[in-house]
Amino acid sequence: MKLRGSIGEKSFDVFNIILLLAVSLAAMIPILHVIAGAFSSSQAIIENKVSIWPVNVTLENFGIVANTASFWNALWMTIKILLIGTSLNMFLTILTSYPLSRSYLRGRKTIFLLIIFTMIFQAPMIPMYLVVKSFGMINTIWSVIIPGAISAFNLMLCVTFFRSVPEELFDAARVDGMGEYRVVWNIVVPLSKPIIMTLLLFYAVGHWNSYIGPLIYLNDKSMQTLQLYVYALISRGRSNDLLGATSSEAAMTLLPEALEMATIVLATAPIVIIYPFIQKYFIQGATLGSVKE
Known part of the structure; x- marks a missing residue:
């Protein structure tokens, strides 16, 4: 009623x-x-x-942007970082979350405190840069992937979700002779599609929109990501380079601001298009496991 x-x-x-x-x-x-x-x-x-x-x-504005080689180079670099980075993020997050979700893990509370500590106190920029440089990762895609390989917030979400999986399933799997790795990939992962899709979205959007990391670590222009390309286009007047690639007659009728808007739309569209297809998983992943009986 x-x-x-x-x-x-x-x-x-x-x-x-x-x-x-x-x-x-x-x-x-x-x-x-x-x-x-x-x-x-x-x-x-x-x-x-x-x-x-x-x-x-x-559609002339989009045509000019699509005919620019630097745009496609930046797009490919962003896609490469997104695919490699998101795959590594999910692999490490799942392998770390599963043992932390088991009550029999020794020192689990201490590990959780250390994880929460990293959420509150983050490494300063200069020491982080020196660490990345000491490992020889400057101007490589690993410099923007390895430092953020695991998000503490996403890890906590995944741990909370794994705790909601019935313990009886794990007991039955062990009785059938499954090891811990087979339990993770054959039972935990298939049952955790909502949280996995949610974390995939979080990590993918993070890599796609990443700006500070590439700005600090990727000094080579050939490794410029899409967000750096858009920033250079707007702040440094690089839209004139796009006009220079067109015929003189077309360049006289085009406005740099129109090309900048077209570039922003193209840089934003992929994530906006993908989101509706995983929205249902995102909602489930954000709610399931958040309330315990």
């Missing part, structure tokens, strides 16, 4: 809905403006006709 709320509770709900809608709209307006500018003609942008809807729709 649905209980009727008081007038105060209904008023509070209405206020919350209006407030959240206003905040959501305020957050969406800049995003819609960038998307609209990417699909609009330069003349419409110059005349300030573009708000949140494209004017004089054109």
